[in-house]
Amino acid sequence: MVAYYPPLGFYYKVEFGISQMSNDVRFQTVSGLTVEYDYESFKEGGENRFEHKLPVRTKYADLVLKRGMLTDSSVIKWFIDAFRDRTFEPASVNVILMNEKSEPLRTWKVAHAIPKKWQVSDFNANESAVVIETMELTYRYFTVQS
Template sequence: MEESKFDYPPVSFHFRVEFKFSDQRAKSEINFQEVSGLNKEMTTEDFTEGGENRFVYRFPKGTKYPNLVLKRGMKPDSKIIDWARDAIDHFDFQPVDITVTLLNPDHNPLVAWEFVKCWPLKWATSDFKGQDNAIVIETLELNYNYYTQKKV
């Protein structure tokens, strides 16, 4: 397959988000307008050696992940939001894997981020303002165990 001349650098606005529910719900809900939290950071632990005052040893401790934040126009009949409400309102947690895929101009995957055991922390809608001509945006903030990035 010939590589498209438009694959580099990729654009950030062509992507999809897939929730891997065990049943058929939310299979078509892949369109989001914004995804954030695609980063990770090494945490460290400082160690001071007795008698050595010039520096502090810093050792790697573990990986720290931010929350995954998804935004889109409000969808009142959303199965994803039903899943989030079950967790937040009824404390009925059903963790699910989520894949965020960056696409090329031909809609083929370039890179995928696979988030493991996601569960909702927060659901919010944008403010209603009579003087603005804007759509209602819903924000879903998710916790997860870890993620991996894969070239597709």
Template sequence: MADDSSTGFYPPLGFYFQVNIPGIQGINEGSFQEVSGLNIKLGKEDIKEGGENRFVHRLPSRPQYENLVLKRGMVTGSGLLDWIKAAAEEFTFTPKNVMVILMDNMSGSQLVSWQFNNAYPVSYQVSPFKSQEGAIVVETVELCYDYFQRMPS
């Protein structure tokens, strides 16, 4: 198997990452246990041509992005919660460029990063409380954004 990374491991492990949201700082602000939603799909537009009954032209259209989903153990009193509260209660949206950075678990250096442009919170959820389980309370934040791009290393 060819070695495609600078660390000698291929593929990279997905458990060591950071989330940076400019203007939202503090202890545990970038600490998340899960990040998902790094998905892009090209849309398609069907064009029917008059007189051509064998097929429909399928042309590419604008890309569609899923929401960025961040999960972590619940933190009481944080800048992230203030940002969410401003959006939900005051209907004040302050978009931010969110960075998700995959780190090398051996050296701690950055392997690859993605920038989510003009992101803002659209959903906040707290996991159920269950007296039969000793589970950690998890908060889930969903961010909507214009587009994301993979940044050069």
């Protein structure tokens, strides 16, 4: 009998529907695959021990992606178009966790993503650090596929 081992979180890729470039799938970190419910409280007359809490809607955190800066990237062109020209073209984004055989273990399909924030790390002549660009996306929802 083989024991189950949880997957490791370092082998993944991020696919953008707007890019076919091989470098646009590589990111140092991915965060924000979070969903939670907003709740509404209702107080019942005569019942003072508790409130009823009912789920109202789901809300999703922003997707934050970090990587070493690329000088040629379709994703960055998409960000620049949004911030410079105010052209917001929604894109699909797939975050794919893979196993040691490069097979997908789980895929998070992010729907209707648009740029929210783009940040480039500080430049410092006293350090020899890689320039990191941080991309923040807002989106409607995600689905999970195994």
